[in-house]
Amino acid sequence: MTDDHAPDPVSYNALKTAEPTLPFAWYHDPAHHAREMAAIWQRAWIYVCRAGALEPLDYRTVKIGSQNVVILRDAGGTMRAYHNACRHRGSILCTKANGRLGSRLLVCPYHQWSYAADNGRLVATTSFTEPDGFDRAALGLFPVALAVWRGCVLVNLDPDAAFDPATDFQRPPDNLVHFPLEDMVTGHHWHSEIACNWKTFWENFNECLHCPNVHPELVQLVPMFSRRIIHPHDVPDWPDHAARDDPKYRGGMKTGAQTWATDHSAQGRVISTLTPDDLARGHTYASAWPTFFIAGYPDHVRIVHLMPLGPERLRLSAEWLFPAETFADPSYDPQKVIDFAVLVMEQDARACELNQQGMHAAPLMQGVLMPEEYVLKRFQDWVRVRLDAVGAPGHD
Ligand code: FES
Ligand SMILES: [Fe+2]
Incomplete structure (x- = not known):
């Protein structure tokens, strides 16, 4: 058919x-x-949802085998996708299939490290001090490739992937x-x-x-x-x-x-x-x-x-x-x-x-x-x- x-x-x-x-x-x-x-x-490019389904700060999570991905629309309206895992000790960040962030931050439910929704940057930890050798700039969320094609939101765990409808x-x-x-x-x-x-x-x-x-x-x-x-x-x-x-x-x-x-x-x-x-x-x-x-x-x-x-x-x-x-x-x-x-x-x-x-x-x-x-x-x-x-x- x-x-x-x-x-x-x-x-x-x-x-x-x-x-x-x-x-x-x-x-x-x-x-x-x-x-x-x-x-x-x-x-592969995984279909997530229609772009119109996500308002600013709305998110979806998708499990691709063992890999958990969070897809969100940031406060500026741009779609983003990250591995749904905290850089501290690895906790899941967003626990629901879909929801809305309470702010422009993704906050880890375990020890409350927070990440900027619009670029994945680690914004804050909850420790009294940051120890020697702690490189905050290197501890952002891992990005996942994302494409919006004709109103469809797609993600790909291959960080080098670029969606091409002619071949995909x-x-x-x-x-x-x-x-x-x-x-x-x-x-x-x-x-x-x-x-x-x-x-x-x-x-x-x-x-x-x-x-x-x-x-x-x-x-x-x-x-x-x-x-x-x-x-x-x-x-x-x-x-x-x-x-x-x-x-x-x-x-x-x-x-x-x-x-x-x-x-x-x-x-x-x-x-x-x-x-x-x-x-x-x-x-x-x-x-x-x-x-x-x-x-x-x-x-x-x-x-x-x-x-x-x-x-x-x-x-x-x-x-x-x-x-x-x-x-x-x-x-x-x-x-x-x-x-x-x-x-x-x-x-x-x-x-x-x-x-x-x-x-x-x-x-x-x-x-x-x-x-x-x-x-x-x-x-x-x-x-x-x-x-x-x-x-x-x-x-x-
Ligand atoms: S595992 Fe996320 S803050 Fe500790
Ligand atoms: Fe059939």
């Missing part, structure tokens, strides 16, 4: 040879999971250019925990072989998905159907449907800046593996982000964005698009959990990718490259 990679416009997309999956131990072995957290997650998304997110992301308002948040590895989530997201069985409501709305494919070119005889204006072959929603909602209606609130192509496509995705994707629909946008809680557990979060005038319209019921997406996400969650459980079978070392799973091949190669880049042991 993705378009993480632009399909070749003229050729058959699918895999021509049977490809082995990643070793299944990689989906549950704690030591391997720790390697992936270090090699992949602690070098799987392909440049030009397809979202007509969606007024910066100006949209968040209308709803949703969270869930899924008992699966983070790679299991993305692999499920990147194929539609499962769609007819798992998503009966979705394949009714997007008829091409009933053919178990994500792009018209995913079958070898696609040129024979290229001229057909039938959504089962060209993609997009069924005739008469307007958006991904329980009643398929945009309720008269199609986003005014979208083009006929955007509307015909029906769904527009941009993914930034491994942490989040943005899904644009004719009347709303959904941002979905995940965070591993362990080798076999993740937290999945979604938020729904609407043009302000849509959300303010009392005749527009956002619950219809929310309910449809939650239905699909919960169906996927159950499939992922079944997948995860089966990968423990002792004789089952790895699986095989079928032709339609070509994006999984790219994803698995992407994982391999990142592990190789840091010389992570234990993989082949």
